[in-house]
Amino acid sequence: MTYQWNQSETIELLKELVEIPSPSGYTMDVMTKISALLTQWNVEYKTTHKGAVIATIPGENQKQHRLLTAHVDTLGAMVKEIKPSGRLKLSLVGGFKFNAIEGENCLIHKADGSTVSGTILLHQTTVHVYKDAGTAERSADNMEVRLDVKAFSKDEVRGLGIEVGDFVSFQPRFEATASGYVKSRHLDDKASTALVLQLVKKLSETKEQLPYTTHFYISNNEEIGYGGNASIPLETQEYIAVDMGAIGDGQESDEYTVSICAKDSSGPYHYGLTRHLIALAQTNSIDYKVDIYPYYGSDASAAISAGHDIKHALFGPGIEASHSYERTHTDSLKAAAALLHAYVLSPLVS
Incomplete structure (x- = not known):
């Protein structure tokens, strides 16, 4: 099924998220907003002791789970x-x-x-x-x-x-241009958070059957290294960090495709799961780039470092000028949204 991405609704949600101040350690207001949205959509969720929110959508297979995370804390x-x-x-x-x-x-x-x-x-x-x-x-x-x-x-x-x-x-200084660019501070990682939340909303509306119970983990401490490394359900076999692609000299990532990370400063991501994401992009005609981020870490790598026995991978929209006044394009957001949808419907990697 082709994912019907609602661009205007996604951009509106992204603007709302970036305009709620949420530096790491001070994320109460934005987590309250996310909890209110999940309640409005009748999606089951729990709040961790660290303040993260984990929404869960039951799947056909309730013994094998997968988890996707995006972080809403900022610099x-x-x-x-x-x-x-x-x-x-x-x-x-x-x-x-x-x-x-x-x-x-x-x-x-x-x-x-x-x-x-x-x-x-x-x-x-x-x-x-x-x-x-x-x-x-x-x-x-x-x-x-x-x-x-x-x-x-x-x-x-x-x-x-x-x-x-x-x-x-x-101040984020959010701006969406007529040419499709989105400029703002904190697109890392509120762009991915908006995409994940929009997918949750869509699934709650369509009642589309997921093959596996899937958790959507909105993390609130990623920028300081320990956002999504705890409260991971024991049944979780695959863990996807939905986070920005880093753009610059020597990089493949750009503002118009979804970026799939093969390796960052923590080492290589799971080979089989990364190849699975690449195959999904190819099969579904999703524009993508594979990249290595030399000075980068994610909640997925933090979970591995914490000792969780999971397959981990990372993809997300390409973000220009990361950790400064950032920019992306709706083409990249759309491609990342399409890969998100294709992934949650796909089989587990053996």
Whole structure:
């Protein structure tokens, strides 16, 4: 059966997800949203102690299971220090560089649930004052948050309710262009999350029979290394991480196809399951690329490292400029959605 992908609905859901702040460690609001969607679709789910959500759709075979995961946690930061000037020093959450967030607007999430806005800047930004504005290292010592309030000392900032340890989220700046591009922060991995949730919604509506009981694991700690490495049902035989394809020099992945990962920094993915995904793409005329990501890890590799006896693989839409202001194309989203659907209907790899 050809998967009827609803582009406008998927893009709308993706926009909604990226606009809910959810840096790793501060994902409560987005997980509440996902739980509400699953309830609305009458899909059974459970919440783990770590806060992840696992939705389950029973299949014809209930003794052998498969699991697909996408992560909804994102890059972010925490307040490391309130400087004497009233500006903030940051500690990064997730693997990225300060230059990727220079000039970005942000929110400081206070303990009472309210926020204060600000902008992340190099201390020596003003070229009319600082000779080294262009050459100064973009580091934790040189970068700071300029708050959008009249607070000029540590005590005044603390009087606003801002403290060390408060989370900081980055403005996503979501935009869907008429030419089919989607630009936003946090497409890693909210693009895949939107695709997985749309598949769950479609299956709940059509009542399409899956060959095996299938779990859809929305992880909330992937960016810090341990998102989907626990609470995996014992019956699970195959584990698919639905995560972004990395684009750059020497890479095969692009913004217009689904990227299938053969190997990342953790080592090769399961050969048989990876070849199975390639065969499904070929049989179903899905545009794909096979790639190796040298500086990359996934929830699937984390699950293997945790000792789970599973076959693991990874695929997802190609994302340009990962861990910065990212971009993909609806062609890539559509191809990843088609492979998702083909996979959940396919036989297990022997």
